[in-house]
Amino acid sequence: MPAMLETSPSGENRVLAVTEQLVVAVELDFKTKQHRKLSVNEIKTAMEGEKFVWIDVDISQAEEARKLLAKLALCEPEIIEDALSREPATQIARYDDYIHLVLSGCRLAGHKFDLERVDAMMGAKFLLTLHKGAPVFLEAVRKSYIADFVRFAQSPSFLLYELWDHLLDNYLAVHKKFEERVDEVQRRLIGEVDESVFGEASELTVDLLHLRKVVLPARAVLTDLSTRKSPFVSEATQPYLNNMVGTIERVLQDVLVDRDILNGSINNYMSLVAHKTNKVMSRLTVVSIIFLPLTFLCGVYGMNFDVIPELKWADGYYAFWGAAVSIVIGLLFLMRRYKLL
Helix, strand or coil: CHHHHHHCHHHHHHHHHHHHHHEEEEEEECCCCEEEEECHHHHHHHHHCCCEEEEEEECCCHHHHHHHHHHHCCCCHHHHHHHHHCCCCCEEEECCCEEEEEEEEEEEECCEEEEEEEEEEEECCEEEEEECCCCHHHHHHHHHHHHHHHHCCCCCHHHHHHHHHHHHHHHHHHHHHHHHHHHHHHHHCCCCCCCHHHHHHHHHHHHHHHHHHHHHHHHHHHHHHHHCCECCECCCCHHHHHHHHHHHHHHHHHHHHHHHHHHHHHHHHHHHHHHHHHHHHHHHHHHHHHHHHHHHHHHHHCCCCCCCHHHHCCCHHHHHHHHHHHHHHHHHHHHHHCCCC
8 A cells, every 4th residue: 555655646745745844945137136935846857957056955854954965966965964963063065067055054042052963065056954854043043034135236245244144143133142140140150149159150061162163163164164265155255254254253252252251250259258257267267266274274273183273362263354354455466467367
């Protein structure tokens, strides 16, 4: 029965419907500023007709995606396997007919963020993007790129600009959330402090370093795109990409500043605690200094010797208290003079 279903017209329609759900293809004409959505069967024809096509493929359903991409034959099979199996890590590779970019976006999940991988192959007549699900920054591109295409686009390289522009916005949004967490930790380190804030501060430090590790490779890839000549990246687009390098630099610097602020806040709190502890210890030291000679006197006159002359004095009790008070007053005077109080 399964074999009959696959060869039947209804089975073919079902496969076609699944394929259409996986791919979104748009034809772009940069001369007339016209654009239209394509079916899977129209992609090859549009590319042969000197039109530029953006093909966006959701590879969540691996087998169907493999079949579709094998039919399109726009990239190497190992790229497809990497997109399906490897973790996100921003990088660039150059081929004869296209450049291959791996972009790592971020999706906030509570205090954490998850990485979202998007593989982008830029050729002379196509942009092929592969991803699982709906990456945040790619969805932002799909919502706004048509308006920018109509108003500003001069070449297919504008799509690279759109991808990087929204990817950087994604990084900035995640970093803003981390800045808010840093501010919250700073506020919690004032006044009565809950011990859980130290665990949160350590976790936040790790998250900041993780974000920096994600953004750092993006700087290298973007610098490569903005400075190295390529038939797939127009020279008119490169200065705009180069400007984005400065934005990435600011994000990296801000991440380090946030980490330093966080560490500084904790160090300041620990210094305050140490200062309070020292004040307490100083008071205890003063008390010890005062009572040490008094303890000595008590020890001497508490001994069980038969011959202690002072015990026979009629005013011995008052003499003891006079000596004790004199010692206390003398020690207080000396400690105040030498600013020990």
